[in-house]
Amino acid sequence: MDVWFFLIQALNGVQYGLLLFLVASGLTLIFGIMGIINLAHGSFYMLGAYTAYWLALKTGSLLAALVLSLPIAALVGFGIETLLVRALYKRDHLDQVLLTYGLILVFNEAQKLIWGSDVHAVAMPAVLNWSFPLTDNLSYPIYRLVISAVCAVVALGMWWVIAKTRFGMWVRAGASNREMVQALGINVKLLFGLVFAIGAALAGLAGAIAAPVSSVYPGMGDSVLILCFVVVVIGGVGSVKGAFLGAILIGLADTFGRVLVPDFASFSVYAVMAAVLLWKPKGLFA
Amino acid sequence: MSAPKSSPESSIVLETRELTKAFGGLVAVNSVSIVVREGEPHAVIGPNGAGKSTFVNLLTGHLPASGGQVLFRGRDITSLPAHRISRLGIGRSYQKTNIFPTFTVFENCRLAAQSRLSSSMRFFRPARALADVNARAERAMELAGLAARSGRVAGTMSYGEQRQLEIAMVLATGPDVLVLDEPLAGMGREESERMVTLLKGLAAQYTLVLVEHDMDAVFSLAHTLTVMVNGTLLESGPVDVVRASQAVQDAYLGDGAEAY
Amino acid sequence: MSRLPRPVAIALLALVVLLAAYPLYGAWLFPAKHAFLMQKITGIMILAIMAMSLDLLVGIAGMVSLGHAAFFGLGGYMLAILSPEYEAANIWIVLPAALAIVAAVAAIIGALSIRTTGISFIMITLAFGQMGFYFFNDSRLAGGSDGAYIYVMPAVEIAGISLMNLENKLVFYYLVFGLFIGAYLLLKVLLASPFGRVVQAIGVNESRVKGLGFNPDHYKLVAFVIGATIAGLAGFLGAAQYGFVNPAMLSWHQSGTALVMVILGGMGTIFGPALGAFVLELARMGFEGMTEHWLLPMGLFVIAVVLLLPKGLAGLLLQLGAKPAPEPEDEA
Numbered sequence: 001m002d003v004w005f006f007l008i009q010a011l012n013g014v015q016y017g018l019l020l021f022l023v024a025s026g027l028t029l030i031f032g033i034m035g036i037i038n039l040a041h042g043s044f045y046m047l048g049a050y051t052a053y054w055l056a057l058k059t060g061s062l063l064a065a066l067v068l069s070l071p072i073a074a075l076v077g078f079g080i081e082t083l084l085v086r087a088l089y090k091r092d093h094l095d096q097v098l099l100t101y102g103l104i105l106v107f108n109e110a111q112k113l114i115w116g117s118d119v120h121a122v123a124m125p126a127v128l129n130w131s132f133p134l135t136d137n138l139s140y141p142i143y144r145l146v147i148s149a150v151c152a153v154v155a156l157g158m159w160w161v162i163a164k165t166r167f168g169m170w171v172r173a174g175a176s177n178r179e180m181v182q183a184l185g186i187n188v189k190l191l192f193g194l195v196f197a198i199g200a201a202l203a204g205l206a207g208a209i210a211a212p213v214s215s216v217y218p219g220m221g222d223s224v225l226i227l228c229f230v231v232v233v234i235g236g237v238g239s240v241k242g243a244f245l246g247a248i249l250i251g252l253a254d255t256f257g258r259v260l261v262p263d264f265a266s267f268s269v270y271a272v273m274a275a276v277l278l279w280k281p282k283g284l285f286a
Numbered sequence: 287m288s289a290p291k292s293s294p295e296s297s298i299v300l301e302t303r304e305l306t307k308a309f310g311g312l313v314a315v316n317s318v319s320i321v322v323r324e325g326e327p328h329a330v331i332g333p334n335g336a337g338k339s340t341f342v343n344l345l346t347g348h349l350p351a352s353g354g355q356v357l358f359r360g361r362d363i364t365s366l367p368a369h370r371i372s373r374l375g376i377g378r379s380y381q382k383t384n385i386f387p388t389f390t391v392f393e394n395c396r397l398a399a400q401s402r403l404s405s406s407m408r409f410f411r412p413a414r415a416l417a418d419v420n421a422r423a424e425r426a427m428e429l430a431g432l433a434a435r436s437g438r439v440a441g442t443m444s445y446g447e448q449r450q451l452e453i454a455m456v457l458a459t460g461p462d463v464l465v466l467d468e469p470l471a472g473m474g475r476e477e478s479e480r481m482v483t484l485l486k487g488l489a490a491q492y493t494l495v496l497v498e499h500d501m502d503a504v505f506s507l508a509h510t511l512t513v514m515v516n517g518t519l520l521e522s523g524p525v526d527v528v529r530a531s532q533a534v535q536d537a538y539l540g541d542g543a544e545a546y
Numbered sequence: 547m548s549r550l551p552r553p554v555a556i557a558l559l560a561l562v563v564l565l566a567a568y569p570l571y572g573a574w575l576f577p578a579k580h581a582f583l584m585q586k587i588t589g590i591m592i593l594a595i596m597a598m599s600l601d602l603l604v605g606i607a608g609m610v611s612l613g614h615a616a617f618f619g620l621g622g623y624m625l626a627i628l629s630p631e632y633e634a635a636n637i638w639i640v641l642p643a644a645l646a647i648v649a650a651v652a653a654i655i656g657a658l659s660i661r662t663t664g665i666s667f668i669m670i671t672l673a674f675g676q677m678g679f680y681f682f683n684d685s686r687l688a689g690g691s692d693g694a695y696i697y698v699m700p701a702v703e704i705a706g707i708s709l710m711n712l713e714n715k716l717v718f719y720y721l722v723f724g725l726f727i728g729a730y731l732l733l734k735v736l737l738a739s740p741f742g743r744v745v746q747a748i749g750v751n752e753s754r755v756k757g758l759g760f761n762p763d764h765y766k767l768v769a770f771v772i773g774a775t776i777a778g779l780a781g782f783l784g785a786a787q788y789g790f791v792n793p794a795m796l797s798w799h800q801s802g803t804a805l806v807m808v809i810l811g812g813m814g815t816i817f818g819p820a821l822g823a824f825v826l827e828l829a830r831m832g833f834e835g836m837t838e839h840w841l842l843p844m845g846l847f848v849i850a851v852v853l854l855l856p857k858g859l860a861g862l863l864l865q866l867g868a869k870p871a872p873e874p875e876d877e878a
Contacts, residue, residue, distance in 0.1 A: 094813070098806060101802060105845030109842035109845065264680065266684070274670060274677070277662055348753075368756050387751075401758040406740040408740045412739060413740045413743045
């Protein structure tokens with residue numbers, strides 16, 4: 001195995017990890033701030049992918065589709081928080097699990113009703129549809145670099161918002177101590193709605209931007225959801241920094257697992273998770 | 287199961303040696319050494335944040351110590367987990383009511399009494415068929431003045447009664463030493479008086495270690511006294527001596543005794 | 547808390563009688579679908595056993611597992627792996643062996659998992675469950691992702707004399723019915739025992755249990771293994787019924803479904819999750835009959851139940867069946 005091969009796999013792993021981070025960061029914030037275990041978070045990823053696919057067909061431009069699919073995911077997220085999740089804040093975590101499980105069924109079936117059960121490819125924009133040559137016979141698709149770059153920019157933006165703005169201060173307060181949010185006189189309802197909407201938008205963006213690489217297919221949210229839970233737990237529930245490191249770790253474990261131990265690729269991700277939890281039961285940054 | 291009273295020079299039951307607990311940089315308990323003798327009620331007092339609750343948690347294994355030792359009848363119990371310490375005979379009650387709110391009063395006490403079986407890994411006979419466990423639970427309820435409440439669901443009782451249950455559960459474990467963390471916390475006057483009477487009765491049968499805010503109660507119950515301030519031990523010894531100590535007078539007991 | 551209110555007990559007993567007598571009136575009531583329904587009900591009872599076993603963990607001991615299907619699937623796979631290909635396995639060997647292996651695996655997974663609590667416990671059990679799934683999915687043992695067939699039902703014989711013929715659907719129905727009732731009674735007996743009381747107390751207030759002098763980890767581990775082994779029995783029965791095992795038996799979807807049955811039915815009541823299994827599966831059957839997009843009404847149904855029934859179906863029943871509020875016995 002030569003260096004180039006390793007480099008390509010590492011790039012793929014980091015790209016996958018960054019993508020997972022977009023989804024997982026919302027998941028971890030929603031749990032940390034609102035105490036909600038949102039099983040339907042993967043559905044936002046699927047929603048983003050399918051709206052991007054559909055809008056790209058309608059508008060002929062992936063960029064336009066990407067930009068438009070963001071507010072759609074955010075709106076759906078906001079609506080779900082306001083109409084359903086809000087009724088359950090005082091209930092047991094498991095009731096929220098059950099509710100969001102029900103939502104998964106609804107989303108998955110709605111997807112089939114609207115877009116059917118086929119797998120659809122999403123065309124890459126022509127400008128990005130080329131590969132960067134590495135050696136004589138190895139090259140790296142530029143679109144994957146773009147995905148990584150976009151995700152990295154969003155991650156940086158998130159860091160800036162959380163670390164530097166007033167809204168970010170609420171978020172930090174809420175994630176470290178949920179009761180404190182009420183005590184600080186923050187508009188809790190609005191904060192919760194916004195966090196849920198932003199989480200949904202991030203997941204939607206991830207789905208949309210990944211669509212040209214992954215295609216869109218029924219149930220695509222489920223596997224991402226499980227991986228993101230793995231990420232969140234490894235990183236420490238509620239910690240965005242932890243989600244970032246966890247995502248990169250899982251992205252690399254998954255990618256290298258696939259090439260090094262193809263028979264037990266998926267196994268490797270869960271083995272990493274079990275190992276981390278046995279070492280630090282509350283995750284790396286709890 | 288209370289230990290027999292020994293010679294006039296009664297033996298040391300519980301002792302800490304330079305017991306210390308730090309949370310990160312914050313030293314909550316700093317090198318505290320005390321001695322508790324058989325049958326002599328001992329009180330730990332100090333203002334809020336003095337480290338009293340942390341101290342209790344160290345005594346009973348609810349927190350691991352950062353340094354120093356806890357000795358129970360000469361045996362080092364510093365690193366034992368809470369359940370092992372409980373089984374050695376150090377029973378504790380909690381500052382914040384800590385019961386099984388969905389269980390009846392009897393079931394709370396029964397479970398506490400059941401903890402003294404050599405093992406509860408018994409699967410097929412009903413727990414209620416254990417006659418001696420039931421008897422111990424009933425006796426504990428009686429001692430704590432809850433006999434008439436036996437069938438009540440614990441969470442539906444008044445606060446004062448829940449505090450009594452807290453004590454009853456400790457008693458049901460048949461302890462040797464009772465470590466009571468602010469048994470009077472949050473109680474009204476009447477409830478307090480009832481509790482003090484109860485504690486006086488218990489002091490005759492058990493070695494009491496009492497963490498308390500209520501000075502009247504402390505002076506009417508304790509023989510020996512430890513004063514903590516900011517995690518450190520200010521003075522420890524017979525009540526009269528400690529009360530007369532200038533340092534304690536200055537720092538704590540003086541005019542401001544009612545202040546907190 | 548251990549005794550059910552009379553009306554609820556009577557209602558449940560009536561349901562049990564209906565279930566026991568189904569083979570007698572089913573053919574008359576649903577002439578066209580009788581065989582199908584009998585098979586369906588057998589399957590639901592198997593799932594109910596699994597749901598009740600999960601309730602021991604989730605509702606009683608407070609350990610929310612999202613990996614319970616791993617033991618269900620493992621029980622099934624053990625039958626497939628231990629059975630000779632074209633002849634009947636000896637049930638007195640395969641069943642104990644399967645359960646022993648499930649229990650041993652559960653002891654290892656449980657010992658590692660109970661080091662964590664709360665959401666970490668949910669996730670670590672999920673991780674072990676997924677490891678189990680991929681173990682059978684990716685390895686060539688027992689057919690990989692295609693699964694494996696069990697061509698012949700195990701034989702139940704003593705000294706060469708056949709006690710029951712499991713190939714007979716009616717016999718199998720009553721075997722499963724008996725084990726379903728047996729599992730319920732076993733769990734009830736366990737809960738009333740000194741062990742059960744400690745486990746129940748752990749679910750309410752674990753740190754207090756520790757303060758009383760119990761080591762909660764021991765009790766949680768034993769409860770975990772018992773729950774897993776009962777789930778293994780259910781998986782064994784499921785594999786025997788359909789003559790087929792595949793990795794989906796171990797998937798997190800299966801674990802999630804069992805968890806939904808527990809929550810929907812009412813956690814911590816044992817009978818609730820069994821009820822949850824019936825309601826969820828019958829609802830699914832009904833929706834499947836109505837539309838090919840049955841998941842949509844199914845999801846809406848689940849959402850409606852959460853919003854409207856905070857304590858599940860059992861909570862509703864217990865509320866309806868509760869005696870008029872017990873008069874507070876006031877002190878003098």
